[in-house]
Amino acid sequence: MSEAISTATAGVTNRPTGPQFQDFLPGVARVIPEGVLGGLNRIFEAWTKLGIFRYLIAGALLAATALPLGPPKDEVLVRTGFYMLLALGLNVVVGLAGLLDLGYVAFFMIGAYTTATFTNSDMGAHPVILNPWFVIPVAVVIALIAGILLGTPTLRLRGDYLAIVTLGFHEIVRQTARNLEVVNGSRGVFSIPHPDVTIAGQELTFGVLEPQKYWFILCVFMMAALFMINRLKDSRIGRSWEAIREDEVAAPAMGIPVVKMKLYAFAIGASTSGLAGWVLATKVGFISPNNFPLLSSILVLCAVVIGGIGSSLGALVGAVIVFGLPELLRDIGTEKILGFDIQTGRIAIFGLLLVIMMIFRPGASSPRPAGAELGGGSGDIAGDSVAPGIPGQA
Amino acid sequence: MSAVLEIQGTGIRFGGLVALDDVNVNVPEWEIVGLIGPNGAGKTTLFNCIMGAYTANTGKIIYRGRDISLLPTHRRTALGIGRTFQNIGLIRGLTVVENFMVAQHSRIGYGAWSALLGVPRSFAEERRLKANAMEVLDFIGMAHLADSQLEGLPYGTLKLIEVGTVLATDPDVLLLDEPSSGMGPDEAHEFGERLLKLRKTLNLTVLMIEHHVPLVVNVCDYVYVLNFGKILTEGKPQAVRNHPEVVAAYLGGEVTTDEEEQTPQISPEEETAGVTA
Numbered sequence: 001m002s003e004a005i006s007t008a009t010a011g012v013t014n015r016p017t018g019p020q021f022q023d024f025l026p027g028v029a030r031v032i033p034e035g036v037l038g039g040l041n042r043i044f045e046a047w048t049k050l051g052i053f054r055y056l057i058a059g060a061l062l063a064a065t066a067l068p069l070g071p072p073k074d075e076v077l078v079r080t081g082f083y084m085l086l087a088l089g090l091n092v093v094v095g096l097a098g099l100l101d102l103g104y105v106a107f108f109m110i111g112a113y114t115t116a117t118f119t120n121s122d123m124g125a126h127p128v129i130l131n132p133w134f135v136i137p138v139a140v141v142i143a144l145i146a147g148i149l150l151g152t153p154t155l156r157l158r159g160d161y162l163a164i165v166t167l168g169f170h171e172i173v174r175q176t177a178r179n180l181e182v183v184n185g186s187r188g189v190f191s192i193p194h195p196d197v198t199i200a201g202q203e204l205t206f207g208v209l210e211p212q213k214y215w216f217i218l219c220v221f222m223m224a225a226l227f228m229i230n231r232l233k234d235s236r237i238g239r240s241w242e243a244i245r246e247d248e249v250a251a252p253a254m255g256i257p258v259v260k261m262k263l264y265a266f267a268i269g270a271s272t273s274g275l276a277g278w279v280l281a282t283k284v285g286f287i288s289p290n291n292f293p294l295l296s297s298i299l300v301l302c303a304v305v306i307g308g309i310g311s312s313l314g315a316l317v318g319a320v321i322v323f324g325l326p327e328l329l330r331d332i333g334t335e336k337i338l339g340f341d342i343q344t345g346r347i348a349i350f351g352l353l354l355v356i357m358m359i360f361r362p363g364a365s366s367p368r369p370a371g372a373e374l375g376g377g378s379g380d381i382a383g384d385s386v387a388p389g390i391p392g393q394a
Numbered sequence: 395m396s397a398v399l400e401i402q403g404t405g406i407r408f409g410g411l412v413a414l415d416d417v418n419v420n421v422p423e424w425e426i427v428g429l430i431g432p433n434g435a436g437k438t439t440l441f442n443c444i445m446g447a448y449t450a451n452t453g454k455i456i457y458r459g460r461d462i463s464l465l466p467t468h469r470r471t472a473l474g475i476g477r478t479f480q481n482i483g484l485i486r487g488l489t490v491v492e493n494f495m496v497a498q499h500s501r502i503g504y505g506a507w508s509a510l511l512g513v514p515r516s517f518a519e520e521r522r523l524k525a526n527a528m529e530v531l532d533f534i535g536m537a538h539l540a541d542s543q544l545e546g547l548p549y550g551t552l553k554l555i556e557v558g559t560v561l562a563t564d565p566d567v568l569l570l571d572e573p574s575s576g577m578g579p580d581e582a583h584e585f586g587e588r589l590l591k592l593r594k595t596l597n598l599t600v601l602m603i604e605h606h607v608p609l610v611v612n613v614c615d616y617v618y619v620l621n622f623g624k625i626l627t628e629g630k631p632q633a634v635r636n637h638p639e640v641v642a643a644y645l646g647g648e649v650t651t652d653e654e655e656q657t658p659q660i661s662p663e664e665e666t667a668g669v670t671a
Binding site: 045110141228231232235236237240242243246247251252253254255256257258264281 | 446495500504
């Protein structure tokens with residue numbers, strides 16, 4: 001699956017010569033007007049070349065991992081799934097654009113609260129109550145707007161300064177939710193409806209005890225996010241991110257609008273996070289400010305770093321390690337090793353594993369020192385070019 | 395001939411240190427103008443002001459009659475001012491050809507949405523980007539290195555590649571920051587020849603910081619000498635190099651007669667340290 005994803009976007013610069021739409025659905029093609037058909041053919045051709053089908057297969061395989069799992073493991077899987085989606089988005093911000101964001105879960109929270117507000121008729125602050133499915137774009141767009149609002153004034157900052165601002169942003173969002181009566185303050189929002197749908201008279205329910213269905217939704221979202229992220233990575237936008245990350249002084253001299261490109265990264269990250277927030281809110285049905293501690297932001301960042309900064313697949317694996325591993329350690333048993341109770345010490349073991357991994361996993365633990373690029377980079381502005389955030393890897 | 399780039403009374407200070415004070419430089423169309431001066435004179439700082447990496451406290455930067463003092467750097471690049479860096483402003487981690495593609499950012503493009511959804515237009519533009527990149531690479535004779543990583547390439551080659559990436563931004567004024575640093579005398583001479591050819595084929599105007607005196611004398615039409623943030627003198631290269639004050643500035647007081655080959659090599663660290671301290 002890993003290869004399917006990593007090679008899916010190869011060959012972008014070649015002229016696509018894949019199968020055409022009219023070969024695929026000749027019946028439909030006959031009734032479509034000439035001009036539209038031409039467009040469809042080109043899109044189909046390009047999309048075949050893009051390996052859309054590989055994403056479908058990868059997504060199906062990923063979704064299938066839930067099938068052999070019964071409770072409570074499937075529940076753990078979905079919980080890990082939220083963080084997999086979050087890590088994918090954060091990897092764009094931290095890994096690709098090199099912006100150290102310590103408040104990423106704030107957007108997750110904004111997505112979840114938006115969902116709660118627009119689906120729950122108890123909220124009463126506004127008359128618009130939507131079906132959960134229609135709230136997806138709302139949650140995504142509002143998280144995205146929040147990302148742009150935070151980013152516009154702050155993305156001029158570099159490295160550590162940005163980290164502190166985002167850290168503060170997380171806390172601002174959390175405290176706002178805690179004190180805002182409209183969203184029930186610290187009591188949180190109850191009874192958020194599940195995204196049940198009726199298709200052709202057949203009702204498809206998403207119960208709170210059916211985590212597998214949410215896992216399937218998450219798989220669809222993850223593949224969509226992965227597709228778009230891979231597309232961006234191979235485009236001029238991705239190259240700009242790389243340029244900004246490597247050398248923030250040289251990048252604008254090459255004509256790259258640095259703040260705008262950083263905003264793109266922030267917006268992509270925030271909207272992915274908002275999407276994950278939608279799944280959380282509809283799955284759990286209850287959210288409160290306590291669901292979004294600062295630690296979550298840090299752990300998602302851990303996932304990205306452990307997986308290998310800059311790699312989407314790494315972010316997914318990292319999330320499984322950071323959020324799945326502690327749960328797996330729960331299963332080891334209650335016996336004592338060397339007088340040490342594994343069950344109570346599992347978080348300590350987890351911490352130790354993180355440290356060991358950071359030391360021994362070269363891909364993730366060898367960030368490039370900022371000044372080491374090609375004889376010191378173009379650090380003509382001596383004082384300013386020293387704060388790189390997290391240096392990425394190629 | 396009209397001036398392409400005019401620096402009018404530019405001054406900048408960092409805390410108590412006056413890095414540049416009322417600097418006036420005129421770069422006429424199709425000329426190669428040299429900017430020389432000892433360590434910490436403010437040469438690179440002046441480049442940073444021209445490109446907008448620093449905002450000058452006083453004065454104006456006029457490009458083709460337009461005041462660009464407040465534009466962000468990438469807009470200045472888009473207008474046609476290309477700049478190289480003392481320590482090579484290439485993007486490590488990208489291949490040579492990808493660097494050339496990045497450099498065309500303001501010249502050609504497609505939006506985020508096209509990229510996001512993979513619409514055919516983005517492929518067509520990518521192909522054009524790459525074709526343009528290859529054209530420039532071919533032009534500077536580096537096409538065989540297109541897919542190489544930057545790591546491991548010799549310093550002189552990297553310097554040339556950097557000039558190439560700046561050409562890919564389609565500039566009409568080139569700001570070269572010590573293009574011959576790290577080159578031997580032969581290489582530097584060869585670079586000078588290339589530069590003259592480049593100007594001829596591409597109709598370039600050049601402002602360059604350079605320490606290699608023979609190169610300055612061979613290539614430059616006019617030279618400004620900067621010392622302690624002020625223009626010390628200006629003139630034709632031959633005249634300037636025999637100017638007693640220039641000699642004094644470089645050698646510290648005593649005026650000697652055989653100074654020209656003793657021009658000190660100035661290391662980038664000292665340069666920046668002096669300017670930003």
